[in-house]
Amino acid sequence: MEHVSIKIFATADSSPVAIADAIPVFHRWIQARDLPELAIDVADYSHVPAGPGVLLIGHEANYALDNAHDRPGFLYSRKAADGVSLQYVYDSALRGSRRLEAEPEYQGKLKFDPKELEITLNDRLLYPNTEAGWLSVEPALRAFLDGLYGTGAYNITRAADPRERLSVVVSAA
Amino acid sequence: MKASNSLWNARIAGAIEPGLASEIDAFENEIALKKQGKIEDKIFAETRLRRGAYGQRYDNGQRHDGIESRKLAYPQPGLTKGPNTLWDAPGMQRIKIPFGGMNAAQLEVMAELAEEYSDGIAHVTTRQDFQLHYVHIEDAPSLMRRLAAVGITTREACGNTVRNVTACPLAGVCRGQAFDVTPYARAFASFMLGHPDAQDFGRKFKAAFSGCADEPCSLVRIHDLGCVAQTRVVDGKTERGFSVYVGGGLGTVPYQAKLFDEFLPEAELLPLGQAMARVFARLGEKKNRNTARMKFLVVKLGLEEFKRLVLEERARLPFDPRWTAYLAEIEKEQETPSRPPGLLQITAPEPADQREWRGSNVYPQRQAGYATVTVALPLGDITADQLRALADMARKYVNETVRTTVEQNIVLRWVSESDLPALYADLQRAGLNQAGAGTILDPTSCPGTDTCKLGISSSRGLAGELRMRLAESAISRDDATRGLRIKVSGCFNSCGQHHVADIGFYGVSRNKGGFAAPHFQVLLGGQWNENGGAYGLAIGAVPSKRVPETVERITSRYREGRQAGETFQGFIRRIGKAACKQMLEDLMTLPTHAEDASFYTDWHDVREYTLGDLGIGECAGEVVSPLEFQLTASEREAFEAQLALEKGDVAKASKLAYEAMLRGATALLTWRQVFFVNSPDGVVETFRKEFYDTQLFFDPFAGGKFAQYFFRAHELVAEERTADSATRLIEEAQLFIEACHSCTIREAARLQAAKA
Numbered sequence A: 001m002e003h004v005s006i007k008i009f010a011t012a013d014s015s016p017v018a019i020a021d022a023i024p025v026f027h028r029w030i031q032a033r034d035l036p037e038l039a040i041d042v043a044d045y046s047h048v049p050a051g052p053g054v055l056l057i058g059h060e061a062n063y064a065l066d067n068a069h070d071r072p073g074f075l076y077s078r079k080a081a082d083g084v085s086l087q088y089v090y091d092s093a094l095r096g097s098r099r100l101e102a103e104p105e106y107q108g109k110l111k112f113d114p115k116e117l118e119i120t121l122n123d124r125l126l127y128p129n130t131e132a133g134w135l136s137v138e139p140a141l142r143a144f145l146d147g148l149y150g151t152g153a154y155n156i157t158r159a160a161d162p163r164e165r166l167s168v169v170v171s172a173a
Numbered sequence B: 001m002k003a004s005n006s007l008w009n010a011r012i013a014g015a016i017e018p019g020l021a022s023e024i025d026a027f028e029n030e031i032a033l034k035k036q037g038k039i040e041d042k043i044f045a046e047t048r049l050r051r052g053a054y055g056q057r058y059d060n061g062q063r064h065d066g067i068e069s070r071k072l073a074y075p076q077p078g079l080t081k082g083p084n085t086l087w088d089a090p091g092m093q094r095i096k097i098p099f100g101g102m103n104a105a106q107l108e109v110m111a112e113l114a115e116e117y118s119d120g121i122a123h124v125t126t127r128q129d130f131q132l133h134y135v136h137i138e139d140a141p142s143l144m145r146r147l148a149a150v151g152i153t154t155r156e157a158c159g160n161t162v163r164n165v166t167a168c169p170l171a172g173v174c175r176g177q178a179f180d181v182t183p184y185a186r187a188f189a190s191f192m193l194g195h196p197d198a199q200d201f202g203r204k205f206k207a208a209f210s211g212c213a214d215e216p217c218s219l220v221r222i223h224d225l226g227c228v229a230q231t232r233v234v235d236g237k238t239e240r241g242f243s244v245y246v247g248g249g250l251g252t253v254p255y256q257a258k259l260f261d262e263f264l265p266e267a268e269l270l271p272l273g274q275a276m277a278r279v280f281a282r283l284g285e286k287k288n289r290n291t292a293r294m295k296f297l298v299v300k301l302g303l304e305e306f307k308r309l310v311l312e313e314r315a316r317l318p319f320d321p322r323w324t325a326y327l328a329e330i331e332k333e334q335e336t337p338s339r340p341p342g343l344l345q346i347t348a349p350e351p352a353d354q355r356e357w358r359g360s361n362v363y364p365q366r367q368a369g370y371a372t373v374t375v376a377l378p379l380g381d382i383t384a385d386q387l388r389a390l391a392d393m394a395r396k397y398v399n400e401t402v403r404t405t406v407e408q409n410i411v412l413r414w415v416s417e418s419d420l421p422a423l424y425a426d427l428q429r430a431g432l433n434q435a436g437a438g439t440i441l442d443p444t445s446c447p448g449t450d451t452c453k454l455g456i457s458s459s460r461g462l463a464g465e466l467r468m469r470l471a472e473s474a475i476s477r478d479d480a481t482r483g484l485r486i487k488v489s490g491c492f493n494s495c496g497q498h499h500v501a502d503i504g505f506y507g508v509s510r511n512k513g514g515f516a517a518p519h520f521q522v523l524l525g526g527q528w529n530e531n532g533g534a535y536g537l538a539i540g541a542v543p544s545k546r547v548p549e550t551v552e553r554i555t556s557r558y559r560e561g562r563q564a565g566e567t568f569q570g571f572i573r574r575i576g577k578a579a580c581k582q583m584l585e586d587l588m589t590l591p592t593h594a595e596d597a598s599f600y601t602d603w604h605d606v607r608e609y610t611l612g613d614l615g616i617g618e619c620a621g622e623v624v625s626p627l628e629f630q631l632t633a634s635e636r637e638a639f640e641a642q643l644a645l646e647k648g649d650v651a652k653a654s655k656l657a658y659e660a661m662l663r664g665a666t667a668l669l670t671w672r673q674v675f676f677v678n679s680p681d682g683v684v685e686t687f688r689k690e691f692y693d694t695q696l697f698f699d700p701f702a703g704g705k706f707a708q709y710f711f712r713a714h715e716l717v718a719e720e721r722t723a724d725s726a727t728r729l730i731e732e733a734q735l736f737i738e739a740c741h742s743c744t745i746r747e748a749a750r751l752q753a754a755k756a
Helices: A019-032 A085-103 A131-147 B005-015 B018-033 B041-049 B104-115 B137-148 B182-192 B268-285 B292-300 B303-316 B322-329 B352-361 B384-397 B417-429 B459-471 B544-561 B568-588 B624-645 B650-674 B680-692 B705-716 B723-755
Strands: A004-012 A038-046 A053-058 A061-066 A071-076 A110-121 A153-157 A166-172 B063-064 B070-071 B079-084 B091-095 B101-103 B122-124 B131-134 B209-212 B226-233 B237-246 B257-266 B362-363 B370-375 B381-383 B401-404 B410-416 B486-489 B503-512 B515-524 B537-543 B605-608
Touching: A004 A085, A019 A038, A019 A053, A019 A085, A019 B018, A019 B605, A038 B079, A038 B459, A061 A085, A071 A085, A071 A110, A071 B352, A085 A110, A085 A131, A085 B503, A110 A131, A131 A153, A166 B182, B005 B018, B005 B137, B018 B041, B018 B137, B041 B079, B091 B137, B101 B104, B104 B122, B104 B131, B104 B137, B104 B384, B131 B137, B131 B352, B182 B209, B182 B268, B182 B322, B226 B257, B226 B268, B237 B268, B257 B268, B268 B292, B268 B322, B292 B303, B292 B680, B352 B362, B352 B370, B352 B417, B362 B401, B370 B417, B381 B384, B384 B401, B410 B417, B459 B486, B459 B503, B459 B544, B503 B544, B503 B723, B515 B544, B515 B568, B515 B723, B537 B544, B537 B568, B537 B624, B544 B568, B568 B624, B624 B723, B650 B680, B650 B705, B650 B723, B680 B705, B705 B723
Parallel strands: B209 B226, B486 B503
Antiparallel strands: A004 A071, A004 A110, A038 A053, A053 A061, A061 A071, A110 A166, A153 A166, B063 B070, B091 B131, B101 B401, B122 B131, B122 B381, B226 B237, B237 B257, B362 B370, B370 B410, B401 B410, B503 B515, B515 B537
16 A cells, blocks of 8 residues: 555643644754655644644654644555555554653653544545445455454444545544 | 545546546546656646646755664656656645635535645645645546546646736735726636646736735735726726836745836737736746746836836737727626625623624625625635535525635635624534634644755644643733744745734744754745735844744834834834844844754654754854854845845945845855955855856756846846835845855755765
8 A cells, every 4th residue: 555644642641732843853863864755844734723733844754743633643644655555654643652751842741642543545546535445455454453452352443534545544443 | 545436537538627637638648648758747747747847855865864864665656747746646736726716515525635636735826726645646636537527727826937927815805996897807717727828927927906005915016916996987988907016026036026017908918918928028038947937027028128028028919809809798797696685793791702703704785784704714725524514504594605715715705794603613513713814823734844945944834833732821812913824834934824914924044053043034024915006114023932932022112113094014124224123133043953952853743853963063062163153244234234234224234235145145155165356356266166166056946047147137236226126136135145044054964975
């Protein structure tokens, strides 16, 4: 699958976070030059309610402290069409979320729980948010999630609005 | 780039108007040819610009990360999409929205594109366009096809073309309008799009339509061509027409448009536009883009000669049935409501937030029982989810249409007043219920250093910071100051329209002790009303981090010192610019880097503010270098020139402005330790040799424009100036001095890099 995004949600007991605090964090990540992707710049949308928060814009992928639907989470969005696996995208999201949690700005205040995540397929033509679209990707998604959480040990909720991208919120037991 | 790019054409080809489809096919072919090295950089750059595919900051592959300037290692480093512009570097896609009009389906497609090709945000510009950022050039054809399938083109959104045609977002519902200008703006946009007579300009051509002369909604006075609706009665019959203004424009040196015709009959609108385009294409400057806008042509020829040439051209035009064909359909085009009119009924105590929103964001229409609601977008940004929610509201409450505004907001028109509480609730659910539209809480801003290649200071960072602070401040609650408008540009190019704000800012930089610090020039007393009726003048530059305090100071002074009923413009005029400068003098000081390093970073950007790894420069250790002394004196002279002009002493103002430039040039020559004859001719000659011929003084994007201002001022020093030309000279002097500052910063960075 191409253009997959995975958002790992912040736990409910995380303190209310200052999204804008991610600006210096992501600048430091760029300075460190240790991301596998080419990091380009930081985009700040912390002023937009329930928006994309703060993003580290990369060539192959974006990282973000995302606040869509007013639910903070760490988002890794694969932009390049290079056939990386779901596992790769998940690992990138997890690694990023762990790193953000450990940053001084968020240490002890923000915790991401990989048992609740959102997987989005960011291409409406390849992956339409229809029943047929869902059926075409469901086996691959379930295989990945079975491997991650144990067979069937999770709930899946699909985005109901057909105008939205094909996406699922996954909650593991 | 997207894996689906090759599939979209087949999927939606049938839904696209054939002309648009072949236009996009051609662009896709040009992309392929460019990749094969068969198109020159310059030609491809103009090709993509004419389709709205613009460059973006760092697309030359270099970025200062706060520690050092580093190369961005894109996968195809040898492939470019224009001079010094890397292929894989993300770009900005501008999307033209004529008169700001959109329907629900178009909002939904905009949401899809923001998610799939950009970063989840669609941005409304100060000219009613949309912009998407971080778009890969190879995604552009798919993006364009999807837009074209819902009737939107990006054609001629950038480049030397007729840009988006703007119009008052209240057209048709405005209480003060002569008539609805929407059909005329639509016809003009459609007629000029791709018109053969509008393909050979030296620069862009901007047109705007307003329903009345008094309100600011479409800012006709800052446009190349501005049309204000008028009616007249002839033989008992009401005729429609326009007051036509020409040669306006902001940019580095702002020009007020001049009245070309008091009443142009409606049938003459399109042929006049065509004739003007022909004259502009034939006689406008082509080589030097800095003097290529129509405003320069109007000044060069004189209004009367320009008018004579345009009318002569008009008389020669072969008849085109499109000139008047649309007029027969105008009445049918009138927008209608989808719901019956109603009266607002508030049965329970109205929540304070809703009351505040109603006070600022709701405009009672000329049609009883209906209102226009402004959806205030923070910095013009809207998410994909919000776009879909807005599409739903457009379907639920109105006739599926919305309009973008030059204040970077969106309006819903024809809302039945009885629906206002329900609409507010829906807006609240979507996070779109921000009150304070068109007030001090709603500053506008260009993209600035966030994404623009030309940005000097962070205009969005500053505007965002001001929004946040003002929301908590008494300034936003006081009747005197609440209605003031703040506009911020990241540089002198004025995309944030700072000249027509009550309080305007544009980004500049200053150097102290070898460190560069972001600053903003403060402009006070610009006029938003009367379609941008007067421009503010610069008071001086304050460090970026002192701008919030600057706003506090100015507004407090106005609150405390204004006379009964006195407008902000009246207040500024009355106290005079000297008092304004005195009021801000202490805020113009910049602490040294050692005293407070925070002044050397920009808003919402923690990186050290430098173009290179400056470190300690040659002036290190000096509190004030001779260069700083001289440039400060030069700024003072430019300011004194303003004061003289204010008192009506045009000759003195011109002399001072010229001397300010001369002093700035002398400061640079002294700084470079070159020999020169200390006379005006000697300074000009040596400056030309040392700074212009070597291109040392050249701005990375404006080139030698600012030096040319100086040379021209020297050439014309003996000539008597009018008040208008003295005003321009002062503006040019200020820009020249800013360029002196920038030159020293660039040179210090270069020397430091060479040393490293």
